[in-house]
Amino acid sequence: MAxxxxxxxxxxxxxxxxxxxxxxxxxILGYGVLLWKGPWLLDGSHIRKRDLQPADGVVITGFRTMVVAVGAGILAAFGLVYTHRNHTLAQNQFKHTQQQFELAQRQFEQAQAQFEYQQQKDRESAQTDREARATEQYVxxxxxxxxxxxxxRLGAIYSLERIMRDSPRDSEAIEMLLATFTREREAQVESDKDWDLPVSAAPESTYGSDYDAAMHVLKEWRGTA
Known part of the structure; x- marks a missing residue:
């Protein structure tokens, strides 16, 4: 069918x-015939067909001049109509092109907004994942x-130190946790001394290597905070 x-x-x-x-x-043929035979067709009773006189030439010339002027006027009118039509078409094409450009611009802005929204969602999702991993590592x-x-215990302390650096919002809680750990270790060691119990500590440290590691983390963090 198509x-x-x-x-x-x-x-x-x-x-x-x-x-x-x-x-x-x-x-064109009609115009030529009118230009050639028009004087005799329209005013043949006053114009000789042979032995033309000056008066006949004046009538013929005047008629043909009028026909040429009318033809030129008609051609000029057609030219104006054609020019106006082309101008109107050009205007319509320009408006259509402008509308297409504005539509493409709106589509680009919408795509850009969607891209920025997706980027924000991706950043939020990545932040949520980091916080979830930090919470899991913390626990x-x-x-x-x-x-x-x-x-x-040493692994736990250094893991907490890494969480403090990666997640500043958890740093205060971890600082308090490590401070509590060191105080409890000090209290435990002093209590063992009072009861003359054997102190479970490394030879190079009074309170143990884990205590020293916790104190080192606290000092480093407080020095940079």
């Missing part, structure tokens, strides 16, 4: 063009801080 419709449209366009050509040729470190293994 092919048939296109064929019919092409045929109608061809017929229209042929019709315009025929009309144009007929007008794990707190559990290991109460371990009986010196290695696990």
């Amino acid at each position: 092919t048939i419709q296109r064929g019919q449209d092409a045929a109608m366009k061809w017929l229209k063009n042929v019709g315009l050509v025929i009309v144009a040729v007929a007008l 794990t470190a707190v559990k290991l801080l109460a371990s009986k293994s010196d290695t696990e």
Whole structure:
């Protein structure tokens, strides 16, 4: 159906063009005949067909001058109409182009806003993931801080130090936690001394290597905070 419709449209366009050509040729021929034979067709009773006199030449020249002027006026009118039509088409094309540009600009702004919104969502999601990991690491470190293994307690302290640097909002809580840990260790060691109990500490430290590590972290943090 689409092919048939296109064929019919092409045929109608061809017929229209042929019709315009025929009309144009007929007008040109008619104008030529009018310019050539017009004086005798319209005023033949006053113009000689042979042995023309000056008076006949004046009438013929005047008529032909009038016909040429009318033709020039018609051509000028067609030229004005054609120019106006082209000007109107150009204006419409310019308006259409401007509308397309404004539409493309709005689409670009919408895409940019969507991109910025997605970036913000990605940043929020990444921040949420970091906070979740920090919380998980914090809980794990707190559990290991109460371990009986010196290695696990040291790992917990250094893990808490890393969390303090990566998550400043948790630094105050971790600082209080490590301070409490050191005070409890000091109290425990002093209590063992009072009861003459053996002090479980490394030879190089009074309160143990984990205590020293906690104190080092606190000093470093307070020095940079």
